Amino acid sequence: MKILLIFGSTRIERHGEVVFNWVKEQINARDDIELDAVDLRDVPLPFYDEPESIGALDGKFNHEIGKEWNERVSAADGFIMITPEYNHGPSAVLKNAIDYAWAGWNYKPVSFISYSNGMIAGARATEQLRLIASGVKLLPLPTATHIPMLADAFDEAGRPTNDKTTQSLDSVLKELTTVGQKLAA
Numbered sequence: 001m002k003i004l005l006i007f008g009s010t011r012i013e014r015h016g017e018v019v020f021n022w023v024k025e026q027i028n029a030r031d032d033i034e035l036d037a038v039d040l041r042d043v044p045l046p047f048y049d050e051p052e053s054i055g056a057l058d059g060k061f062n063h064e065i066g067k068e069w070n071e072r073v074s075a076a077d078g079f080i081m082i083t084p085e086y087n088h089g090p091s092a093v094l095k096n097a098i099d100y101a102w103a104g105w106n107y108k109p110v111s112f113i114s115y116s117n118g119m120i121a122g123a124r125a126t127e128q129l130r131l132i133a134s135g136v137k138l139l140p141l142p143t144a145t146h147i148p149m150l151a152d153a154f155d156e157a158g159r160p161t162n163d164k165t166t167q168s169l170d171s172v173l174k175e176l177t178t179v180g181q182k183l184a185a
């Protein structure tokens, strides 16, 4: 299964990079997932300003980067979105990246990993993402990894300080690959 892993914080001195790196490492250790990992810093999409809604554009993007982003999304069988929580929602940059594709999302599964520096662990951002994902006909999966108190959640080597974090990610990956297999059957 080809998974596009999308990291949704582009802030200067962002703290979530440890999550992104750890998830990449965990996925790369498996042989049932082919990973394309994207840091949205490397895909500097403008705020969506194409003259038509994405579904009506018919591939005629004003911005070449929009076309490239759509090709990357279309190549995946499923997605994992890593989101911080900003004001009880996901980051604007991640929402914009979702807005910036259409057919490539349609009827493919998406899992979520969230974190924050509070106890809420980005769970509210994840719930909002499930609604947004439905808007582009993604299939949001029920199992997610929520990482609270990010500052204490990883040691200096970038390993989770709580085994339950790893167990939770295993459950997410198991669900995503199971659904991927069923959709491909």
Ligand SMILES: Cc1cc2nc3c(=O)[nH]c(=O)nc-3n(C[C@H](O)[C@H](O)[C@H](O)COP(=O)(O)O)c2cc1C
Binding pocket: 009, 010, 011, 013, 014, 015, 016, 017, 084, 085, 086, 087, 088, 089, 115, 116, 117, 118, 119, 120, 121, 122, 150
């Ligand atoms: C604009 C903004 C809004 C935030 N809102 C929330 C919030 O609603 N809930 C929460 O738990 N943490 C919130 N935080 C704290 C973040 O959890 C913390 O800064 C985290 O490190 C953000 O991820 P990042 O550093 O990878 O961007 C907010 C941070 C920022 C920058």
